[in-house]
Amino acid sequence: MSGETFMGVPREKIDWSPRIDYNKCNDCMECVKFCPHKVYEVREEGGQRLVVKNPENCVVFCRACGKACGVDAISFPNKSETTAHIKQVRKEMEANE
Ligand code: SF4
Numbered sequence: 001m002s003g004e005t006f007m008g009v010p011r012e013k014i015d016w017s018p019r020i021d022y023n024k025c026n027d028c029m030e031c032v033k034f035c036p037h038k039v040y041e042v043r044e045e046g047g048q049r050l051v052v053k054n055p056e057n058c059v060v061f062c063r064a065c066g067k068a069c070g071v072d073a074i075s076f077p078n079k080s081e082t083t084a085h086i087k088q089v090r091k092e093m094e095a096n097e
């Protein structure tokens, strides 16, 4: 979704979304069913495959679907590094105002 901001920073400048370990993922689709934000999509490629289609729809700092995954295939970026990045971007934006 364009035009959204988080902590005053455009959402597209924040790298927060689920990372899928395909060595663990068994395509059970529990995460797809769990998340209401259309982050995931199911592709039909000779069988069903989960993809992170809309990473910017993911709610910044949400990790909820990770708990829904029974095989622990979902991970997220480091929260404090992401917070530091957001603050840095905001500082640069303020300097350019
Ligand atoms: S972390 Fe939250 S918002 Fe992001 S994909 Fe998972 S459930 Fe959806």
Ligand code: SF4
Binding pocket: 020, 024, 025, 026, 027, 028, 029, 030, 031, 032, 050, 068, 069, 070, 071, 072, 073, 074
């Ligand atoms: S819940 Fe886990 S195993 Fe199931 S589709 Fe999602 S990432 Fe894959």
